[in-house]
Amino acid sequence: MKLLIKNGRVIDPATNLDEIIDILVENGKIISIEKNIEVQTDRIINANSLWVVPGFIDVHVHLRDPGFEYKETIATGGRSAAKGGFTTICCMPNTKPVIDNKEIIEYVNMKAKTESLVHVLPIGAITKGQAGVELADIEEMVKAGVCAISEDGKTVVNSGLMEEALKIAAKLNIPVLSHCEDHSLIKKGGAMNEGDRSRRLGITGISAESEEVIVARDMILAKGTGSKLNICHISTKGSVELVRDAKRRGQKIWAEVSPHHFTLTDKDVEPNNTNTKMNPPLRTEKDVQCIIDGLRDGTIDIIATDHAPHHEMDKYVSYEQAAFGIVGLETSVALGITELVNKGVLSPSQLIAKMTINPAKMLGIKKGQLKVGCMADITIIDTNKEYEINCNDFESKSKNSPFHGRKVKGKALYTIVNGEIVMDNGKLKREDI
Ligand SMILES: NC(=O)N[C@@H](CC(=O)O)C(=O)O
Numbered sequence: 001m002k003l004l005i006k007n008g009r010v011i012d013p014a015t016n017l018d019e020i021i022d023i024l025v026e027n028g029k030i031i032s033i034e035k036n037i038e039v040q041t042d043r044i045i046n047a048n049s050l051w052v053v054p055g056f057i058d059v060h061v062h063l064r065d066p067g068f069e070y071k072e073t074i075a076t077g078g079r080s081a082a083k084g085g086f087t088t089i090c091c092m093p094n095t096k097p098v099i100d101n102k103e104i105i106e107y108v109n110m111k112a113k114t115e116s117l118v119h120v121l122p123i124g125a126i127t128k129g130q131a132g133v134e135l136a137d138i139e140e141m142v143k144a145g146v147c148a149i150s151e152d153g154k155t156v157v158n159s160g161l162m163e164e165a166l167k168i169a170a171k172l173n174i175p176v177l178s179h180c181e182d183h184s185l186i187k188k189g190g191a192m193n194e195g196d197r198s199r200r201l202g203i204t205g206i207s208a209e210s211e212e213v214i215v216a217r218d219m220i221l222a223k224g225t226g227s228k229l230n231i232c233h234i235s236t237k238g239s240v241e242l243v244r245d246a247k248r249r250g251q252k253i254w255a256e257v258s259p260h261h262f263t264l265t266d267k268d269v270e271p272n273n274t275n276t277k278m279n280p281p282l283r284t285e286k287d288v289q290c291i292i293d294g295l296r297d298g299t300i301d302i303i304a305t306d307h308a309p310h311h312e313m314d315k316y317v318s319y320e321q322a323a324f325g326i327v328g329l330e331t332s333v334a335l336g337i338t339e340l341v342n343k344g345v346l347s348p349s350q351l352i353a354k355m356t357i358n359p360a361k362m363l364g365i366k367k368g369q370l371k372v373g374c375m376a377d378i379t380i381i382d383t384n385k386e387y388e389i390n391c392n393d394f395e396s397k398s399k400n401s402p403f404h405g406r407k408v409k410g411k412a413l414y415t416i417v418n419g420e421i422v423m424d425n426g427k428l429k430r431e432d433i
């Protein structure tokens with residue numbers, strides 16, 4: 001199939017490209033990027049007044065499969081990703097059973113191949129069963145195809161074990177994605193940011209220190225072991241400052257932020273809306289301001305959704321009992337454009353870099369760019385499209401979004417994976433999965 005994308009504003013941060021130009025795709029690859037391409041093709045997409053960018057890469061997604069298929073599956077998560085403009089997603093290992101061995105990785109890879117509209121790269125657990133006692137066989141997992149290791153959902157409490165994992169990851173040249181939370185610093189029932197708002201609402205708090213202690217620890221351990229560390233879902237002023245200081249001292253380290261942590265604060269927490277409950281929790285205005293500064297000055301390299309689907313059953317309970325997490329794949333680009341580009345925090349190219357080439361570099365994979373010869377993973381966005389987010393329109397099996405009803409601007413219209421149009425003018429290709 002030959003596909004021509006005409007007259008789009010092509011933004012490719014990896015090659016410093018930002019101009020109105022055409023892209024020609026054949027047999028799954030980009031074969032030409034030039035002005036006024038005139039050839040016979042099977043299909044032309046008129047991208048006039050649209051952005052044409054590398055397919056988005058999300059390094060932090062929960063697909064819930066195996067074990068929690070009532071919340072999401074590899075198929076529905078893949079559909080949700082395609083709808084959001086993502087062409088590659090990395091899935092976290094906190095499934096049941098945990099992704100900690102070759103068999104489960106093969107299961108995920110097999111299902112991804114047959115059922116997902118987008119590329120899925122599994123992430124292996126750091127410890128067996130995420131029990132924090134014994135390391136998983138990291139080498140075996142890398143051979144089976146994991147792109148990284150992570151204990152996401154919790155922290156490896158034992159520093160010695162974490163150091164050992166970092167050493168092995170360094171040897172195998174894969175990154176470690178760290179969920180930073182010292183559980184011993186959190187009171188039982190902690191459900192939102194600890195501060196004035198939690199005291200007013202009478203909800204038990206989760207302190208900033210409980211995150212920052214582990215950010216500092218893991219940066220120290222990563223430095224000693226020479227391994228690649230990515231701080232997951234950074235949420236506090238202190239964490240941003242720690243990462244900024246380490247980078248200034250020359251440490252090569254990565255940090256990701258989720259859209260809800262640059263958009264909402266603990267003032268948005270309402271006890272009757274459990275879709276404002278996630279881990280780490282929504283923090284204060286000061287924290288959000290610091291995150292925005294960190295996005296602007298490059299301290300924060302990556303935007304990752306932490307797509308964490310939960311069933312109504314897990315959310316229609318008291319605030320304290322509700323599950324942590326929100327869906328994110330279908331609202332990410334809209335929040336990036338509305339909150340960051342349209343408010344002048346990031347240039348279009350800076351936003352796209354944090355969703356494409358930066359995550360690709362962190363993972364060490366050849367993706368996230370538009371170059372002749374590259375696999376044609378491409379997203380086309382209408383940045384002028386204004387609408388109200390409606391969680392009932394989500395492709396995800398779960399609807400737990402705090403952004404339901406929020407007015408935003410920007411939507412992915414076409415998602416092209418391997419040269420194949422999996423979302424065509426807002427409509428997903430396969431209805432059977
Ligand atoms: N972010 C969340 O609130 N929840 C995640 C776990 C995690 O990312 O730590 C989940 O798996 O539900």
Ligand SMILES: [Zn+2]
Nearest residue numbers: 152153179232
């Ligand atoms: Zn986490």
Ligand SMILES: [Zn+2]
Nearest residue numbers: 092152153306
């Ligand atoms: Zn997560």
